[in-house]
Amino acid sequence: MQQTRARIEAVLSQHQDPYLGTDLASAGALSGVREEGERIVVSLTLGYPCTDIRAALSTELELRIKTETGLDAKVEIQQDIKPHQAQRNLRNLDGVRNIIAVASGKGGVGKSTTTVNLALAMVQAGARVGILDADIYGPSLGLMVGVAPGVHPDSDDEKYFKPIQALGMQTMSMAYLIDENTPMVWRGPMVSGALQQLLTQTLWDDLDYLFIDMPPGTGDIQLTLSQKVPVTGSVVVTTPQDIALLDAKKGIEMFRKVDIAVLGVVENMSTHVCSNCGHEEHIFGAGGGARIASQYHTELLGALPLSLQIREQTDAGKPTVMADPQGQATQTYLKIARRVAGKIAQRNATQGSAFPNISVQND
Template sequence: MTVTSNDIQALLARTMDPNTNRAYGDLVQDIRVESSGEVSLKFRPGYPVGRSRESLLRPLTAALEALGFGKAHIEVQPKIEAHAIRAGVERVKGIKNIIAVASGKGGVGKSTTAVNLALAFADEGATVGVLDADIYGPSVPLLLGIDGRPDSKDNKTMEPMIGHGIKCNSIGFLVDADTPAIWRGPMVTQALEHLLRQTNWGELDYLIIDMPPGTGDIALTLAQKVPVSGALIVSTPQDVALLDARKGVRMFEKVTVPVLGIIENMSVHVCSNCGHVEHLFGEGGAQRMADEFQVPFLGKLPLALSIRENADAGNPTVVAAPDSTEAGLYREIAQKLVARLSGLPKDMASKFPTVVVEQRRH
């Protein structure tokens, strides 16, 4: 039986991309069946694909093999687009998507998670930046192992600092480490808007904003004023953390920012001596919360000594131990996160020309 491109298209219509649960048929172009019996096509996911290429294409290649193609030439061409933001909020030039990483309370590992996810995005081939929005407790300089202050070429804007290949900025670069920021809410939000809009980020696929903990005035104002495409909630399984994490979900719902998912950090502790598994902060709470709010549960991260040691050394796990189980978990969550974002409505406003109506007097 001769297999045509239409047969392949029909097959792809019922074979799902594991990251988005969308049919491959929506993401595949230029299907060609060669006289030699080989097939070639272009796969255009809306998220970066680097290290994960093989695992991502496995269902696709298996489906083509089942159809009788022993060999398939698959060209992967990611197409990362800008996604919709709140109406009336000005986009930041050059930045396609801003993802807010938030938590209902402090101490749940939000900043460590944000930085490792940013590095995982970059590892997949995306251009990435990190903005440290925690004015009262900036930790991104330490996490990325960066000292010094940003340069300014025009005395108006700042050049981002670079850590492990990603751009970043933080109030921590501008004040002494031992100097507390004794600022009221309006001063904080103004400072953060300056950091966001007066940093020369260049062209970025994703800017990760490490939000201040909680759902108070500062976090709410930021969520309203920053052109966020989606938010990520980080929590531990502990009931008190989940109680506050629920408030975080509600806050983003009120300002019409999509919640891309929930991560359960410090989910389980595995004894390094005997291998005993213990759920120190409870079990399954974040999964139940995700089910309650009908948002994706993106995965669990362990309470691991290595994650803390790597973070304190300014060498996060994704780069310090790229082949470790923990780094693999960060990458898996990162892939689910950007895949989830890729399914949201695109930013159409920037694609329309500006129409100017002039009234002439006769």
């Protein structure tokens, strides 16, 4: 059996996983090989959500093993999403394995739309996901996920909030706690305190990933996040426009200074395709996301178009990944989400898991 395992590993070493950035053998994905009658059963464990691609990947690998070794193999694939090690040895949040901050240097680049669609893509891929709307001054999450105005979270012993379920996700936002027309006229320390309360006093239930939709800029909330919240990594959203790229660079520099890994850059509004004639043009410039990704030794995770449909779907409370699951934009969001998860999995593989399990405690 040891010889058979070596032959299987040789085959897996030839299969480059696009999300882990390495071959399956080097990634340590092979978790077992056993005989089952006339057949060999190969067990693989991936550290990113793969429910939606598991069957196709199994079929591909079975054929590859048969072709290269002559063995009749059945490939079983499971996912095991582990908790991360936080920056500066911060203790992980109860009920949450990994926290991903989605940020931008300036407003208006589609950061919130990107956050919601990436979170939904993770759900579609088979993960347990939550979203925290950290934009205390301008919360928009409720509208984007179809939560009606006036809906408030239930309380547990008047100490903890229960997240509101929406589109298969656990969600929390300041918009759930105040009237939608009430302005938040608060100074910085009050905003930072509110963020910490929303984060730590919400009963997150066994999440693989918690996305935090950050407000634009590099101010109080960002500083609070870096100092007191155990963040796995960040995703920076920008447009190709020079002014947006300049601000995105500031965001990347901020994360680097506070020891939060930048997992990659998403270029939003990359091109526009005319709905009448099909002509495509780079309204805001071209290649900007790739340039800053290269400059800061991270990667361009993906590029999304300037699309009326994406805007309309999000405003209607049914974002693109939910409204058009087979569409091109959805496939881009899925690739970005899985690449983010793959980078986290590889980071965990090299650094080790933060804790053996996750528990939710009411103190």
